[in-house]
Amino acid sequence: MTPAAPGRLEPTSPEVASGVDSGAASGASARSPGQTTATTSVSPTAGGLWRGGRGVLLVALLVVGVAVAGVLLGGSGGPGRLLDPADASLSGGKALARLLQARGVRVERVTSVAEAATLAGRAGPAGSTLLLSETFPLDEAEAKRLATLPSDLLAVGVRAHLDLLAPGIAPRREARARSREPRCGLPAAERAGSAYTGGVALTAPPGSIGCYPADGVPTLVSHSGAGRTVTVAGDGQFMTNLRLAEDGNAALAANLAGGRPTLIWLTPPESAAQTGGGKAGLYDLVPEGVRWAVAQVLVAVLLLALWRGRRLGPVVAERLPVVVRAAETVEGRARLYRARRARDRAAAALRAGFTDRVTPRLGLPPGTGPDALVNAIAERTGQAASHVGAALYGPPPVDEAGLVALAEYMDIVERQVGKS
Missing domain, CATH: 1.10.287 (Helix Hairpins)
Known part of the structure; x- marks a missing residue:
């Protein structure tokens, strides 16, 4: 008689495991022809x-x-500050300022017309050049004041009050900014060669020099008179950090802005957020x-x-x-136990399976101690506690007859627990 199917089996040796596989395979080969494959x-x-x-x-x-x-x-x-001599972004003019300083030109960055007028008066006649870009918010009164300064004037991209700053020079039409040849007799343009100009095509008054034409209309006009030179460029991109290294942009910018010992660079005042006067959140700082x-x-x-x-x-x-059917697996394991005379392992498997099945039926928690389990079984079935203890925790059977008797006894006790 083989032992009843246990609920839990201990790990077996490699030899036993290989025997189980061979037994399972032999059981599978003997299944009925009508059995379906899972x-x-x-x-x-x-x-x-x-x-x-x-x-x-x-x-x-x-x-x-x-x-x-x-x-x-x-x-x-x-985005940077366009044509700001202190800005190192692509649109700034810091590269041009450094280039002029390397040539011995003193670059003065100012943010108001009053400051520009003061520096121009100190420099004296023809001692400075005033650089005015389109970014500076210029009103009519300030334009009139700038027109009276003794400094040479270089206006790039400026359209507002251009009639006051440079009489006779006026915007004529839009012109696409691109690389152009000078095609004029202006020394600053001839030495520079091609440059990135455009933006606005300008009308040139009599006696002026027009350079870098777009369809025959100049985009840069220079006029000298009354002891000063006024130069107007339709676009100032050739002076930015981005374009300065292209073509002859650096030479043209340096020739126009560095003709005098001092360059007064007029830039718009910084906003409150840039100066720290306003409250900037964490998102604004990113x-x-x-x-x-x-x-x-x-x-x-x-x-x-x-x-x-x-x-x-x-x-x-x-x-x-x-x-492989479950019954075939159990039978194969039992044959292996019998062949190896592993009565201790078989008894331990029977006892473990019995304990796992009976403990919840008695209302006991998992891991209940031996004494509590034995007393509960004895009280429920009427069996002697000594017999129950010997069956569950006694020494393993010495022969197969003892193993069969142990299996039968635990089967009887389990039925009694289930019926009680």
Whole structure:
């Protein structure tokens, strides 16, 4: 007689495990012809997930790389102050200021017409050049005052009150900014050669010199008279940090702005936020490039989450090569125990299975001690506590007859517990 099917079996030796596999295989070969073959579902493997997800991962890494590169190459991340000699952004004019200083020209950055007038008076007649860009908010009174200064005037991109600053020079039409040849006799333009000019085509009064024409109309006009020279450029991009190294832009800017020992560079006053007078939040302090980088990273993470959160599709069924019944597995294990004379292991398996099944029926928690379990079984079934204790915790049987008797006794006790 083989022992009853245990609820839990201890680990066996490698020899016993190999015997179980052979017994299971032999039992499967003996199944009836009409028995159907079971199926099981197959989940995606790690390799399949990697092959399917590496494309999305590559796209995410590419987006992050582009965002980081944009931040690193974006300089200060802000738009900058156009033609400001203290601004190192792409639109600033710090490179030109350094170039002029290297040539011995003193660059004075001022933010008001009053300051410019004071410096021009100190420099004396023809001792300074006043640089005025389109960014400076100039009213009519200030324009009239600038027109009376003894300094030479270089106006780039200026359209407001141009009739007061440079009489006879006026905007005529729009002109696309691009690289152009000077085609004039102005020494500053001839030495520079081609330059990035345009913006506005200008009318030139008699006696003036027009350079860098757009369809025959000059985009840079220079006029000398009354002891000073007034030069108007339709666009000031050739003086920015971005364009200064292209063509002859640096030479043209230096020749026009560095003709006198002092350059008075008139720039608009800084805003309250830039000077610290206003309250700037944490978001305002973050460079614009960093914001775009964070936004791109969030989009990449969202796309990755949507991809990972999708359904994996219908369940795939796979036909199993063999089907082993539970009874055949138990019988094969019992034969192995018998062949190896492993009565101690068989008894331990029977006792463990009995304890696991009986303990919840008695209303006891898992892990109940031996004394409490034995007393509960004896009280429920009327069996002697000494007999129950010897059956559950006594020494293993010495022969097969004792093992069979132990199995029969525990089977009787289990039935009594179930009926009580």
